Amino acid sequence: MNYPTISMRELDCWIMCGRPMELIDLRSRNAYEYSHLKGAVNIPYEELERMLKEGTLERAEGIPMVLYCARGSLSMLACNHLSARGYMVVNTACGLAAYRGKYLIH
Numbered sequence: 001m002n003y004p005t006i007s008m009r010e011l012d013c014w015i016m017c018g019r020p021m022e023l024i025d026l027r028s029r030n031a032y033e034y035s036h037l038k039g040a041v042n043i044p045y046e047e048l049e050r051m052l053k054e055g056t057l058e059r060a061e062g063i064p065m066v067l068y069c070a071r072g073s074l075s076m077l078a079c080n081h082l083s084a085r086g087y088m089v090v091n092t093a094c095g096l097a098a099y100r101g102k103y104l105i106h
Contacts, residue, residue, distance in 0.1 A: 011037075011068070025037065075091050
């Protein structure tokens with residue numbers, strides 16, 4: 001699969017600069033409600049898989065989907081699935097556990 005992987009520090013810069021992206025939090029709804037990154041929408045990994053099978057996952061033309069999870073493994077799997085289906089995706093390394101920026105919402 002061919003997609004870029006960025007660090008959480010780089011993602012922080014993207015958010016700060018207002019770079020166009022669809023920021024997707026793949027963690028459970030409870031984890032998302034507890035904390036998430038500013039501007040992120042919650043699509044739990046299991047729902048993402050269902051949406052792919054049903055063909056109901058919408059994409060914005062020319063805007064990458066930036067995926068993150070708790071530790072980086074689910075976002076990598078999701079990027080593999082999505083990029084194989086033609087989605088423009090960006091993986092975040094190490095997940096939210098590695099985030100030290102100012103855009104974390106509690």
